[in-house]
Amino acid sequence: MIPDPKPDTRFAVVEDLLLLWNNVKLELVKIQATAAPLLESERALRDQIMGLAFPMLTEECRKYMEANDTDDHAPSCTCGKEGTNTLKLPAKFQLKGTIKIDRKVDEAALEASKKALQDLQFNPDTVFRVKTELEVKAYKALPKEARKVVDQALIIKPAAPTLEIVGPKE
Numbered sequence: 148m149i150p151d152p153k154p155d156t157r158f159a160v161v162e163d164l165l166l167l168w169n170n171v172k173l174e175l176v177k178i179q180a181t182a183a184p185l186l187e188s189e190r191a192l193r194d195q196i197m198g199l200a201f202p203m204l205t206e207e208c209r210k211y212m213e214a215n216d217t218d219d220h221a222p223s224c225t226c227g228k229e230g231t232n233t234l235k236l237p238a239k240f241q242l243k244g245t246i247k248i249d250r251k252v253d254e255a256a257l258e259a260s261k262k263a264l265q266d267l268q269f270n271p272d273t274v275f276r277v278k279t280e281l282e283v284k285a286y287k288a289l290p291k292e293a294r295k296v297v298d299q300a301l302i303i304k305p306a307a308p309t310l311e312i313v314g315p316k317e
């Protein structure tokens with residue numbers, strides 16, 4: 148049996164905090180376990196209320212579409228709309244339900260879509276925005292002088308660190 152090497156001297160400085168930190172993390176895990184089913188119920192009820200109060204497609208519109216073989220909504224459409232919808236509640240209260248729709252660009256289909264848009268005489272650059280991101284590996288490989296130039300276009304701040312206590316290997 149090999150005796151344990153002496154712990155790093157920095158251990159003495161962080162020992163108490165490590166214990167506190169670990170306890171808080173354990174508490175968090177407990178709370179998260181308790182909260183998980185509640186979060187699930189809340190989401191399910193929210194979806195159910197939204198579907199009833201602000202349905203994306205009312206029975207009326209569904210029938211209108213079927214009868215007219217169209218994907219346009221009925222002129223008297225009361226379907227929930229993307230954005231904020233309001234339902235009057237008793238005593239001047241209001242239920243505000245916001246319908247949100249995620250629209251992510253499918254990179255694999257992007258070029259074909261741009262081309263088809265151009266064929267329809269629309270400028271794809273007004274619809275698809277190009278976001279500039281830093282290529283961190285190339286940035287770090289730059290010589291200091293060039294990196295400083297790039298830094299002028301960056302807002303640099305530390306992000307939350309990660310910490311982990313790793314047990315001994317078996």
Ligand SMILES: [Zn+2]
Nearest residue numbers: 208220224226
């Ligand atoms: Zn409708």
